[in-house]
Amino acid sequence: MVRHRSVLAWLLALIAVFVVSCSGPTAKPLTYSAAQLEQIQQSASGIMAGRDRLAELKTLIEKRKWNDVISFIHGPLGDLRSQMNTLAGDFFPNTKTAALKESREVFERLVSIDSAAKAGNYELAIGNYNKLLKDVDEYLNLVPTA
Secondary structure: OHHHHHHHHHHHHHHHHHHHHHHOOOOOOOOOOHHHHHHHHHHHHHHHHHHHOHHHHHHHHHOOOHHHHHHHHHOOOOOHHHHHHHHHOOOOHHHHHHHHHHHHHHHHHHHHHHHHHHHOOHHHHHHHHHHHHHHHHHHHHHOOOO
8 A cells, every 4th residue: 555655656756746846937039128128218219210321321422423422321320230230139039030130231232233333333323222221111110019
């Protein structure tokens, strides 16, 4: 009889461990606090300002002012990628990956426009400008709102 009790005790202990390990705590969904959202919006305002200045870049490309295009890319738009990467660091992991990808694409577009300006290639410059605009907009769509 003692043997049956010890086997039964072990069996109940194993069942209890299994049930407890399978139940686990439920994860609550990730949300940004009000302070985080405020900081994100403040950081995003610099990127939005850069986005607004892209119309100036288009004008310079259309007028084929290649030295001004190069200066504009390295001047006012020079820190756009670093701002985007810094802001992406505040995002949750699933959004952060997409934001970093868009940031990289924005940088590649700026490099392509810079190369096209050095070569005086209008078609390449305006084509990359249109893609740049799309990439910046896609990045800004990832920015969480209240």
